Amino acid sequence: MIRVVLPAHLRTLAQLDREVSVEVIGPPTQRAVIDALESTYPVLRGTLRDPTTQKRRPFVRFFACEDDLSHEPPDALLPEAVAKGVEPFFVVGAMAGG
Amino acid sequence: MSGVRVLVGTRKGAFVLTSDGKRRDWDISGPHFGGWEIYHVKGSPAEPDRVYASQSTGWFGQLIQRSDDGGATWQPVGNQFQYDGVTGTHQWYDGTPHPWEFARVWHLEPSLTDPDTVLAGVEDAGLFRSADGGQSWSELSGLRGHGSGPSWQPGAGGMCLHTIICDPSDPERIFVAISAAGAFRSDDGGTTWRPVNRGLHSEGIPDEDAEVGHCVHRLAMHPSRPHVLYMQKHWDVMRSDDAGESWYEISGDLPTDFGFAIDVHAHEPETVYVVPIKSDSEHFPPDGKLRVYRSRTGGNEWEALTEGLPQANCYVNVLRDAMAVDTLDSCGVYFGTTGGQVYASADAGDSWAPIVRDLPAVLSVEVQTLP
Numbered sequence: 001m002i003r004v005v006l007p008a009h010l011r012t013l014a015q016l017d018r019e020v021s022v023e024v025i026g027p028p029t030q031r032a033v034i035d036a037l038e039s040t041y042p043v044l045r046g047t048l049r050d051p052t053t054q055k056r057r058p059f060v061r062f063f064a065c066e067d068d069l070s071h072e073p074p075d076a077l078l079p080e081a082v083a084k085g086v087e088p089f090f091v092v093g094a095m096a097g098g
Numbered sequence: 099m100s101g102v103r104v105l106v107g108t109r110k111g112a113f114v115l116t117s118d119g120k121r122r123d124w125d126i127s128g129p130h131f132g133g134w135e136i137y138h139v140k141g142s143p144a145e146p147d148r149v150y151a152s153q154s155t156g157w158f159g160q161l162i163q164r165s166d167d168g169g170a171t172w173q174p175v176g177n178q179f180q181y182d183g184v185t186g187t188h189q190w191y192d193g194t195p196h197p198w199e200f201a202r203v204w205h206l207e208p209s210l211t212d213p214d215t216v217l218a219g220v221e222d223a224g225l226f227r228s229a230d231g232g233q234s235w236s237e238l239s240g241l242r243g244h245g246s247g248p249s250w251q252p253g254a255g256g257m258c259l260h261t262i263i264c265d266p267s268d269p270e271r272i273f274v275a276i277s278a279a280g281a282f283r284s285d286d287g288g289t290t291w292r293p294v295n296r297g298l299h300s301e302g303i304p305d306e307d308a309e310v311g312h313c314v315h316r317l318a319m320h321p322s323r324p325h326v327l328y329m330q331k332h333w334d335v336m337r338s339d340d341a342g343e344s345w346y347e348i349s350g351d352l353p354t355d356f357g358f359a360i361d362v363h364a365h366e367p368e369t370v371y372v373v374p375i376k377s378d379s380e381h382f383p384p385d386g387k388l389r390v391y392r393s394r395t396g397g398n399e400w401e402a403l404t405e406g407l408p409q410a411n412c413y414v415n416v417l418r419d420a421m422a423v424d425t426l427d428s429c430g431v432y433f434g435t436t437g438g439q440v441y442a443s444a445d446a447g448d449s450w451a452p453i454v455r456d457l458p459a460v461l462s463v464e465v466q467t468l469p
Contacts, residue, residue: 009133009158043174047158051178059157093157
């Protein structure tokens, strides 16, 4: 299971507590994590990535293990600590105004 | 006893204001969707407890929310707005071709007869329809594809389709307006479209009388006379007596004919309301006085309505979707400001009082008259 921390607006939208765990099928990648999130919580479809292009929304950031993974390819493997559930995968709304 | 429900969209959430027919004491509910931009909230004329809301942010994109209990509780429905076919390009601000990109839903227009059918006007300008209560959306692409689309250009607020009016006497006839392309009409339920801008004159475009390219800010219609349309253009208040085939100016003695909102009295088709704004570069009322202007003659002669409105040091704006009327015997008129006030008049504009004063900037105001 991969632990995911969502920003407050998306937790409210999905009616979630601070952290969720999702089961990823196949290699643990950004794409696989978001696929699992959207499958488990359909209301999140389109909120993290554009539903047409599947590109990360510009003001959405992905952090883990104190690194910014936002610009990693969506099919790059996540850090082992994330894949093993030791560290969470953070979805963050970029600091950009109010 | 009858009552009203005022649906308010703001920069940071939605609010539902309710009152009985006297419209003196109000119950305030909200914020719903706190922190999100709510461009528009509108109820179904066919089923008043069915309400749709457009919820978005620059961070997390577009959502559509639906309520089946008059705005007490909500459920997210479909948010897939995919343009039909090859999207092509429109003009960018600098005149270069720019690909059509979905940004947000500006306006939701529920069907007059079916609560599950709703139209959505979006940025970049396009028209979508849902026939399943907002779960799925398909584009009425005849509008974007009718021929002039590549020449459309965004206004300062984006290239938005912001006005949708369904003709109550003809289910096949729909009017829309786009900034900055103009007004368009369909006579076949939205399949095909043509521009209806003859008579508009805009100094900010190369051909001042062009068929398209006008920055129409808002259209209004009285349901008893669907061939008569009123328009607040970027500059100029206009009127058409032939369903948009031709327009003539009715700005008359207004202090300025720039503005955004325009609406019509519920029982007097010749009584029209506007809120004059100083200019396109100074989006606030002239002289710091917030004044609604009313014409009882279908335009040209206007009277300032000031009782209860601030008449000094007021520098708010009233946006295009932020004025509405109820249908009670003494027509109620409502508008919201970018300063967060929602004003109501229970006597057709003669006097005003704030329902609330300190909401986030108001983007839209709609009213439902309840049995």
